[in-house]
Amino acid sequence: GAFPVILGHEATGIVESIGAGVTRVKVGDVVIPCYTP
Structure with missing residues (x-):
């Protein structure tokens, strides 16, 4: 892929x-959001 990329x-x-x-x-x-498509 192309950069910049969010891993x-x-x-x-x-x-x-x-x-x-x-x-x-x-x-x-302190929070930890987790995105799950």
Whole structure:
């Protein structure tokens, strides 16, 4: 394939802000979203 390319389907991050209805995470939490098509 051609570069640049994104390998894999997972990522990590730190929650910076949340919406009014969000209850399962809080600001500062480390999260690991996993995209599965």
